[in-house]
Amino acid sequence: MIERFADLSTPTVADACVRLGVPLRAAPAGVRAVVAGHRLAGRVLPVRHHGSVDVFLEAYAHAAPGDVLVVDNGGRTDEACVGDLTALEAGTAGVAGLVVWGLHRDTPELIEIGLPVFSYGSLPLGPTRLDERESATLTSARFGAHLVTADDLVVADDDGVLFLPAARAGEVLTTAEGIRRTERLQAHRIRAGETLRDQTAFADYLDRRAADPAYTFRAHLRRVGGAIEE
Known part of the structure; x- marks a missing residue:
């Protein structure tokens, strides 16, 4: 460990x-x-x-x-x-x-x-x-x-x-390793030309936040399976 x-x-x-x-x-x-x-x-x-x-x-x-x-x-x-x-x-x-x-x-x-x-x-x-x-x-x-x-x-x-x-x-170890896998995949996809905004459905997040101001980006990341911040 x-x-x-x-x-x-x-x-x-x-x-x-x-x-x-x-x-x-x-x-x-x-x-x-x-x-x-x-x-x-x-x-x-x-x-x-x-x-x-x-x-x-x-x-x-x-x-x-x-x-x-x-x-x-x-x-x-x-x-x-x-x-x-x-x-x-x-x-x-x-x-x-x-x-x-x-x-x-x-x-x-x-x-x-x-x-x-x-x-x-x-x-x-x-x-x-x-x-x-x-x-x-x-x-x-x-x-x-x-x-x-x-x-x-x-x-x-x-x-x-x-x-x-x-x-x-x-x-903590298991969760951290999962976050690292997600972030490495996201980084690979950015380098391949897929923006982080596209990966995280950022436009959808903005629409949802407009309808529900309490909807946070952290909640959105968990819904779409992204990892940037916690």
Whole structure:
């Protein structure tokens, strides 16, 4: 299942969540891969950073192969909280990648290591503070407006980062794969000369909307079997 998620784009997964009524939980805009093109999907391994790498080492001891370390550093832009050693050690624990609500450093080394790392960007400064641990340090992580735990999956690519409940992963995956098939077919037909307006019977939609202002394009797409937005 994780491999199938890694093959899907985050926009497609987001559209599937909307179609199914799964609450949307996206990382704040600006969280990007250190290496463009990197993709990541796995179970959330949450950790809250308080100024020392010891929390990462402790979290790795509880990692399952394919987990993704999700680091809550409060979105800080005055310090980098992960670097090359954190990424190298992640690999020894079987962790598939890192998603950081904050900054990274050691960019050339991270590129060489090749482990997917997502963050706001880079800064040479490491932490100089040491704050008190919280009771939830190893059980949940805040990421923007959202709280994530080991009951969640994370999916990330060049468009950003999404979190979704693992309990609904199967239905989200099936729906997302269906949306992707439809969109690929639509794209193929556009390239072959059939406009999207024709494919979606757009003129019919406009007529129906004129007669019924409550008739939405999303409802129309579902009626005709199209996929553009959800």
